[in-house]
Amino acid sequence: MLFLGLLLLLALLAGARLLWGWWLLRNLHLPPLAPGFLHLLQPNLPIYLLGLTQKLGPIYRLRLGLQDVVVLNSKRTIEEAMVRKWVDFAGRPHILSYKLVSQHYPDLSVGDYSLLWKAHKKLTRSALLLGMRNLMEPLVERLTQEFCERMRAQAGAPVAIQKEFSLLTCSIICHLTFGDKVKEDTTVRVFHNCVRDLMKTWDHWSIQLLDIVPFLRFFPNPGLWRLKQIVKNRDHIVEKQLRQHKDSLVAGQWRDMTDYMLQEVEHLRVAEGPGQLLEGHVHMALVDLFIGGTDTTAITLSWAVAFLLHHPEIQRRLQEEIDLELGPSVSGSQVSYKDRARLPLLNATIAEVLRLRPAVPLALPHRTMQLSSILGYDIPKGMVVIPNLQGAHLDETVWEQPHEFRPDRFLEPGKSPRALAFGCGARVCLGEPLARLELFVVLARLLQAFTLLPPAGSLPSLQPQPYCGITLNMQPFQVRLQPRGMGALRLGQCQ
Template sequence: MVLVGLLLLLLLLLPLLVGTRLLWGQWKLRSLHLPPLVPGFLHLLQPNLPVYLLGLTQKLGPIYRLRLGLQDVVVLNSKRTIEEALIRKWVDFAGRPQIPSYQLVSQHCQDISLGDYSLLWKAHKKLTRSALLLGVRSCTEPRVEQLTQEFCERMKARAGAPVAIQKEFSLLTCSIICYLTFGDKEDTLVHAFHDCVQDLMKTWDHWSIQILDMVPFLRFFPNPGLRRLKQAMENRDHIVEKQLRQHKESMVAGQWRDMTDYMLQGMGKQRVEEGPGQLLEGHVHMSVVDLFIGGTETTANTLSWAVAFLLHHPEIQRRLQEELDRELGPGASGSRVPYKDRARLPLLNATIAEVLRLRPVVPLALPHRATRASSIFGYDIPEGMVVIPNLQGAHLDETVWERPHEFRPDRFLDAGANPSALAFGCGARVCLGEPLARLELFVVLGQLLQAFTLLSPAGALPSLQPHPYCGVNLKIQPFQVRLQPRGGGGRAARERQ
């Protein structure tokens, strides 16, 4: 009875609280030249939010404000405005807003993706980046190729049968992260982490959590979604802590088998200049979480989008296979193009670039926060203002891209004819895993098209429209594909001659 009374009281007071907060916010900003404000505050309920936000530019221009719950945010919808803020004035906009779900998921911001900008954050990012680019540099490409080859062999065993390819890609990318992070690709560990990531992202994206970020004081009321998120985090932390404990017990000083060894041994060597604090095991813990959250579903989604577009454009698929046959030999020959020589496969690179342009990994990036008062294209941006880069909107800008909604990989074959896309963000907050993701996309898509022809089951083409309401990632709607082996070309045929 008491709970019902509290809820009724909240409903009565909510309009007053919202109105008071908005009026106070407007009063503080009254002397500034701010971007124009979009009426209303229920914008998050719009389907296909990035495209909706781009549509608002026709009346308001590429930069404007809108209200998300109790907070004003600035939205950037063009490449020029995004680069102005995140590259030329990156120091001003390198912060992260410290909203409730971020603080909960990231262990009070010991996290690279969600943590606020600081000298300690820079040292944390440097350690994780070094582990990815230096700690496992020599084995990354061979391991990605090995796991992709094993994936293709599993798919051959299911030749001709419809395959839910997105789940298969998700397990593949999770196994790659497991191998690089822990030196282990055992099915039990891969499935444990895969299920953990799926559960965490599904719970985090639920409206009952998203509303807490819009109206923070609601966290003091009963919320089953919040309880499920905490349970998912406990499961996540249990799995990671077990791996860290095993690594500490077995690692040899001065040697590293994987990224975890590298980070555990390197955390004490990172100097945090002119700032308090030092890197601790909790930072390594959250680096592992970042690698799995940022490196599994994002890459799997992009690979799934690539397959879906190629099913709709069989002529591009045919040209890709001709290019692969020309460079690697006909059919599934087992030959390879080293990633450093990827220029030998220009159409494959262009296809990946076009998929990333049309379906960027995280279409609205993650929100930035102004670390100090600044400006963007003549508009004042006060300290603390949240800034959202609409990456997908920038990729669909008709003033920059010719026929932007069409899938046309050839646009990237003419060097300099098109600007580079912003699929992984830019500036200080550019995606840490971009080099690994690009390697995976190149290797997996190349080996898949070398070994198989992609066909739609019973001619049923997948939808190219994303889930209308999604969270951080631009999710593809579930679909199936038939993988038809390309037959007896290549090495086997030559050996029989």
């Protein structure tokens, strides 16, 4: 009886909250409301949300649990909110899972907008672009070269390429953040396993349900317990690295991003006094780099491979372009990233993959900091706003034949707008420069060294997993990497 009474009380409180919310909004001109409550149960949610625009237009509201959210489904509405009115839309919603993954200090990705958040962002961006300015590209080249050598050892055998890409991108982040003393078989795999466990648990329905109906956290939930344990383990691993770096710091020198950020925080503490950035902000910056820079880039690389398996003619054209500029061997010359215009088709292919399959198709939700408007509709303060990036990339009023894989659309000057795969405005992904560098270098080297072939003629699915969480995961597939040049001849003689 006590349990039933508690449920009834919670239901009454939820109903009262909804009625109070409707009363407060009664005089506003709100976007149209989509009927129903079970939208999150729809497979391929970004495409479902895009389909609602046929009746409701590019901006509308949905009910998710106890809360209304606004969904933006076009490039125009997303840019109006996130670029032209970025101050109004720069917040993050205060939801349970965000608090769990950033327990001690506000996180960059899910932290709310504030002056301290801006300082945190500046610190991380400086470490990435200034601290690693002369080291980033050589590091990515070296680790990609080693990756291709490992793949050459498996030549002709089916490879689960997404797992290999994920280990590669995690290794790049490890070396950028913790330096060249990283032990591949220990540190990288420890961080890789931790990130994969965290994302899998965070995406689980039991955690997503808590974000929609927060009072359910008072009931037994194995997923919630597991998420707390993973976060505890994550923090223990990061704290160990921070201790090791502090014990070996040399003033005025830095070996990696961690050294850079620790010294910057100390400098700011001495110069500006308390109330500024602390070591915990370095901790969460490192967490963000691993979560945001491992599987997202690996997923994009995997989608690129899948599309090229379906379009061998584009793969052939890419190899011709790369051979002309770099030579036909992985040990040949390299194109500096600043000279990437020498490989226009490769750039166009990357842009098309990012357009069709953005790794985070619904971005991360925003929250309005004050009353605002989009396309003439009022958007109240505190409203959760979801940018449907994939929906915007498939807008027929912007893109010709939007569902078709056509890299050549980006070779026509002025014909195709820039996609929004990394977001835009104040909340644009901080790791975009690194991700674009990785996509360019890895795909150039991979296609220079190998021809991508489906195992036993079985092409991978180009449809994402039906029920995705934060990332647009693809269905598992394998690829055969056939060495080109003399390696290909030797392989053919052995078969």
